[in-house]
Structures are given as C-alpha cells and as structure tokens.
Amino acid sequence: MELQIGNRIRELRKVSGMTQEQLAELIGISFQAVSKWENNIALQDISLVPTFARIFGVTTDELFAMTR
Numbered sequence: 001m002e003l004q005i006g007n008r009i010r011e012l013r014k015v016s017g018m019t020q021e022q023l024a025e026l027i028g029i030s031f032q033a034v035s036k037w038e039n040n041i042a043l044q045d046i047s048l049v050p051t052f053a054r055i056f057g058v059t060t061d062e063l064f065a066m067t068r
Contacts, residue, residue, distance in 0.1 A: 008065050010038040012056040026055055 013023050013034075020038070024031040027048065036042035044052075053060050 004040050005044070005064060006037045006040040008063060009034075009044075009052060012052075012058065012063070013038075016056060023055070027051060 009023075013020070020031040020034040024034045027034075033042070033044075037044045049060055049063060053063050056063070
C-alpha cells in the first residue's frame with residue numbers, strides 16, 4: 001500500500017472549506033509548500049501530523065486513513 005498523505009490533506013482541507021493559503025497561514029508556512037504536499041512532490045515534517053489532526057478535527061489514524 002502506497003501512503004500518499006498529501007491526497008488526504010487535500011481531501012480534508014477541501015471538506016473543511018479551506019484554501020491552501022488559509023491552511024498555510026494556520027501552520028505558518030507558504031502555500032507553495034502545501035501545494036507540494038498535496039501533489040506528493042514533497043513530504044511535510046512529521047512533527048506537523050498532530051497539527052493537521054487538530055486543524056481538521058480528526059485523529060492521527062484518520063489523517064493517515066488508517067480507520068476501517
């Protein structure tokens with residue numbers, strides 16, 4: 001199974017009605033970095049996983065789409 005967390009970040013961001021710019025501002029990074037993650041060009045820092053989970057209101061397992 002190939003893990004592409006960028007796809008999950010994009011999905012959760014869109015469900016939340018958030019733009020890449022808004023997400024980037026919440027995290028304190030550039031929207032270009034968010035774009036690279038969502039397109040699986042670059043990986044985000046693992047330390048941001050809890051931040052993403054908090055922003056999107058999901059568990060880390062849900063963030064990684066590990067629920068059944």
